[in-house]
Amino acid sequence: MRIAKNMLKAAVLAGLLLPASARCAPVVAHCTGGVELKLSAPQASQGSLILAQVRGAKSLREVSGKWNERNIYFWEGSTSAGTRRSTHNHVNEALLGVDLEKTPGDYELSVSATTENGEHAECTATLAVREGKFATERLAVQQQFVEPNEQQAQRAAAEQEKLRQIFDHITPEKLWHGPFRLPLNGGVRGTNFGKRRILNGQPRSPHTGADFPAPTGAPIHATQSGQVVLAEELYFSGNTVIIDHGLGIYSLYAHLSSTDVTVGDAVIAGAVIGKVGATGRVTGPHLHWGVTVNKARVNPIQLVAQTGIR
Numbered sequence: 001m002r003i004a005k006n007m008l009k010a011a012v013l014a015g016l017l018l019p020a021s022a023r024c025a026p027v028v029a030h031c032t033g034g035v036e037l038k039l040s041a042p043q044a045s046q047g048s049l050i051l052a053q054v055r056g057a058k059s060l061r062e063v064s065g066k067w068n069e070r071n072i073y074f075w076e077g078s079t080s081a082g083t084r085r086s087t088h089n090h091v092n093e094a095l096l097g098v099d100l101e102k103t104p105g106d107y108e109l110s111v112s113a114t115t116e117n118g119e120h121a122e123c124t125a126t127l128a129v130r131e132g133k134f135a136t137e138r139l140a141v142q143q144q145f146v147e148p149n150e151q152q153a154q155r156a157a158a159e160q161e162k163l164r165q166i167f168d169h170i171t172p173e174k175l176w177h178g179p180f181r182l183p184l185n186g187g188v189r190g191t192n193f194g195k196r197r198i199l200n201g202q203p204r205s206p207h208t209g210a211d212f213p214a215p216t217g218a219p220i221h222a223t224q225s226g227q228v229v230l231a232e233e234l235y236f237s238g239n240t241v242i243i244d245h246g247l248g249i250y251s252l253y254a255h256l257s258s259t260d261v262t263v264g265d266a267v268i269a270g271a272v273i274g275k276v277g278a279t280g281r282v283t284g285p286h287l288h289w290g291v292t293v294n295k296a297r298v299n300p301i302q303l304v305a306q307t308g309i310r
């Protein structure tokens with residue numbers, strides 16, 4: 001993870017230093033209507049998050065976008081201070097989620113907006129996705145979680161469908177304000193996002209979140225404000241809470257020993273939503289933290305990084 005982050009930083013730096021025609025700077029955007037499009041990195045990797053910014057000299061309306069045929073959702077960013085040399089001080093931002101199993105390749109990004117005087121503005125760019133670097137880990141868990149019986153498998157499949165329906169829904173309002181935070185206090189963070197997994201000797205799906213080591217009972221905090229859309233016990237993830245933050249961003253907290261919220265609750269950033277536990281498919285007590293952005297399963301640590309750098 002640390003290596004990947006450094007590589008990303010190096011890639012960003014390379015993208016800034018190299019001429020627009022260089023092979024590794026596919027971030028170059030073509031815009032009409034006097035707007036600019038900037039991305040937080042010249043290329044993406046599986047499981048990453050890219051921050052897109054559309055800048056205009058005056059405020060923009062009806063900003064919308066598509067990446068790889070999927071809608072992305074913009075919000076109005078903070079207007080830059082007048083000290084910048086750029087005249088493009090009005091910013092709209094969106095997060096592009098890159099699923100951890102997305103097929104590497106080049107994907108088209110398009111953004112359109114209406115300028116203050118009613119003109120249409122449009123940007124197009126290509127964002128390449130590279131293969132993520134994920135290690136393989138071997139774990140021993142209870143056999144019922146590797147080879148569930150028919151009843152358990154049916155239950156797990158029904159729960160999977162329920163989660164899919166939750167993540168398919170896009171709440172059009174932005175329900176948060178400011179940066180996203182880590183869910184545990186004390187700087188604890190998980191580093192095993194995306195790891196390919198071999199459970200009891202059998203290959204299984206990659207790890208879709210980050211596991212935070214913590215003792216049973218440690219309080220879990222909402223990464224940001226939003227609305228609770230699931231709070232129940234699931235077969236694999238045990239006691240689970242999902243918060244809808246709006247604009248297609250969801251955070252998921254799993255294996256809790258107890259939950260402090262119910263469906264429909266509005267939570268504020270940092271609110272205690274439950275306690276660390278060892279329910280579901282686990283090897284011991286910990287918090288599994290997952291983030292989904294526009295249905296893409298991404299590294300949750302990147303949500304903190306992308307919204308915290310200001």
Ligand SMILES: [Zn+2]
Pocket residue numbers: 207209210211287288289
């Ligand atoms: Zn996990």
